[in-house]
Structures are given as C-alpha cells and as structure tokens.
Amino acid sequence: MNSLQQIAAFAETAKHGSFAAAARETGSAPSTLAKAVGRLEERLGVKLFHRTTRQVSLTADGERLFHRCQRLLVEVDELQAEASGVRASPSGTLRIDMPIVLGRRLVMPLLARLAREHPELALDVRLQDGYVDLVKEGIDVAIRVGELADSTLVSRRIGAQAMVLVASPSYLAERGTPRRLEQLEAHDALVFRMPSTGKDRPWRLRRKGEDVELRPASRVRVNDGEGIVQAALLGQGLAQLPEYFVREELARGDLVEVLPGLRPAAIPISVVYPGARLVPQRVRVFLDALPKI
Numbered sequence: 001m002n003s004l005q006q007i008a009a010f011a012e013t014a015k016h017g018s019f020a021a022a023a024r025e026t027g028s029a030p031s032t033l034a035k036a037v038g039r040l041e042e043r044l045g046v047k048l049f050h051r052t053t054r055q056v057s058l059t060a061d062g063e064r065l066f067h068r069c070q071r072l073l074v075e076v077d078e079l080q081a082e083a084s085g086v087r088a089s090p091s092g093t094l095r096i097d098m099p100i101v102l103g104r105r106l107v108m109p110l111l112a113r114l115a116r117e118h119p120e121l122a123l124d125v126r127l128q129d130g131y132v133d134l135v136k137e138g139i140d141v142a143i144r145v146g147e148l149a150d151s152t153l154v155s156r157r158i159g160a161q162a163m164v165l166v167a168s169p170s171y172l173a174e175r176g177t178p179r180r181l182e183q184l185e186a187h188d189a190l191v192f193r194m195p196s197t198g199k200d201r202p203w204r205l206r207r208k209g210e211d212v213e214l215r216p217a218s219r220v221r222v223n224d225g226e227g228i229v230q231a232a233l234l235g236q237g238l239a240q241l242p243e244y245f246v247r248e249e250l251a252r253g254d255l256v257e258v259l260p261g262l263r264p265a266a267i268p269i270s271v272v273y274p275g276a277r278l279v280p281q282r283v284r285v286f287l288d289a290l291p292k293i
Contacts, residue, residue, distance in 0.1 A: 005036060096123070167256060178259060
C-alpha cells in the first residue's frame with residue numbers, strides 16, 4: 001500500500017473502532033488494514049492506536065492525525081471526481097446531523113427533493129439534539145441552533161429561531177392568562193430537559209430591552225420538544241418553545257401565545273461543515289438548495 005492508502009486504512013479503522021468493522025465497510029481483510037496501519041506507524045515513528053483483541057482506540061498522536069487526515073481524504077475524492085468529469089453530478093452519501101424537530105419539519109422535505117433530483121445521491125440523516133464532532137463522526141454538514149463556539153468549522157447563518165411562550169385555551173380558561181412577568185410564578189411550567197447536558201433549559205424573556213432569565217419550578221420535565229408540545233396541548237401548563245414547533249397549533253387556535261410582548265431575541269440557526277479548499281459536490285448541492293429558515 002502507498003502512503004495515501006495507509007492513511008485511508010487508518011482513518012476507516014479509527015472511524016469504526018476495530019479492524020474487523022472497518023474491513024466490513026471497505027471490503028478489505030482485517031489483516032490487510034492492520035498491516036497498513038502498522039506500516040504507517042513505523043513510517044511515522046508513533047503509536048496511533050491502543051489495541052485490544054476486539055477493538056482499537058486512538059492515542060493522542062492518533063487523534064491529531066485523524067482530525068487532520070479527514071479533510072485530506074475528502075479532497076482526494078473530490079479531485080478524482082473532478083478529473084473523471086462527474087463533479088457536476090453529486091453522488092455518494094451525504095451525512096447530515098441536525099436537531100430532531102427542526103430536521104423533521106423544515107429540512108427533511110428539502111432532502112427528499114434532492115434525493116429525487118439526484119438519483120446517485122444517498123442520505124445518512126442523523127436527528128439528535130446534542131452536538132457531535134463532525135470530523136470524528138464523519139459528518140459532512142450539520143444544522144446547529146445557537147451561538148457557535150468551534151472556529152474550525154465553516155459556518156453560514158440560515159435563519160433564526162424565535163421562542164414563544166404558549167398554553168392551551170383550556171389551561172388559560174382554568175388558571176387565567178398571565179399579563180405580567182411576575183404572574184408566571186403562579187402557573188404550572190413545562191420544562192425542557194436538554195439531552196446534551198441533562199439540565200433544565202431556562203425560560204428567556206425580554207422586558208424593556210433587557211434580557212430576563214427564569215428557572216421556573218416544574219412538575220413536568222420532558223427531554224423531547226414534541227413531547228412538550230403534546231403536554232401543552234393537554235393543558236398541563238405553560239411552555240416556551242421554538243415558534244416553528246407550534247406554528248400550526250397557534251394558527252388553529254389549539255395553543256395561544258402568552259406575553260407576546262416579552263419575546264426574547266431570536267436564536268441564530270446556522271449550517272456548519274468542516275473547512276476545506278474543495279467542498280464535496282454532495283455538500284455543495286445541499287448548501288445551494290438550503291433555504292432561509
């Protein structure tokens with residue numbers, strides 16, 4: 001194997017956690033991959049994996065090499081595609097990570113259209129509310145909500161998430177409609193437990209130009225946005241949710257916005273992807289088609 005093939009063998013093994021799993025994915029023999037990685041370690045003079053009989057894990061040197069070689073391999077694939085004249089036709093697997101409800105309601109219709117327009121394009125869609133390491137997990141592109149902290153990723157803002165405080169008409173008829181911020185303490189709160197941290201997400205409001213953060217006491221905590229919508233529809237209390245979660249329910253009158261004058265500043269929504277001189281065509285076609293949310 002040449003140097004590039006050795007790096008590819010290393011990257012696939014690191015991604016799948018064992019030579020056997022990487023061999024199944026690539027169609028190679030486990031011994032072939034193990035020998036290639038061994039030769040790479042000899043050539044570099046470092047140990048890349050901690051090895052056991054069943055799996056491997058990256059050493060500190062292996063972690064550094066893995067993060068750096070991912071984009072190299074992507075660019076090699078793109079150069080080969082460009083040389084063969086198929087760059088204009090996206091193919092391969094687009095691996096995308098995005099929040100559950102936003103992905104289901106706003107992005108999945110776009111992906112369905114892209115799949116129809118590009119028959120050689122496959123989709124690997126991961127819906128989850130926690131952040132993942134794009135390079136380590138082999139993700140091409142992700143949709144993220146909130147301020148971005150990772151400067152190693154290329155980002156583009158595609159929209160904003162407005163937060164609304166809502167309740168069902170039946171709950172408000174029984175408990176009354178709060179007219180002032182201070183009256184919220186007397187109401188039942190439905191709280192979202194963030195899957196990434198296990199902590200309750202505070203309510204954020206804005207009064208007279210100043211941000212206000214509340215951590216209401218609650219008998220009901222849910223770690224799924226659609227679950228909180230359902231709890232609000234059932235009259236269990238007040239909930240603060242992204243506006244697109246409840247757009248249809250508000251339009252039908254099944255839910256009512258409470259204290260609309262205290263809406264907080266909208267939260268940015270961005271698309272992010274690992275930086276590279278050449279963006280894979282499967283990613284580019286998605287970025288070009290992605291509308292403002």
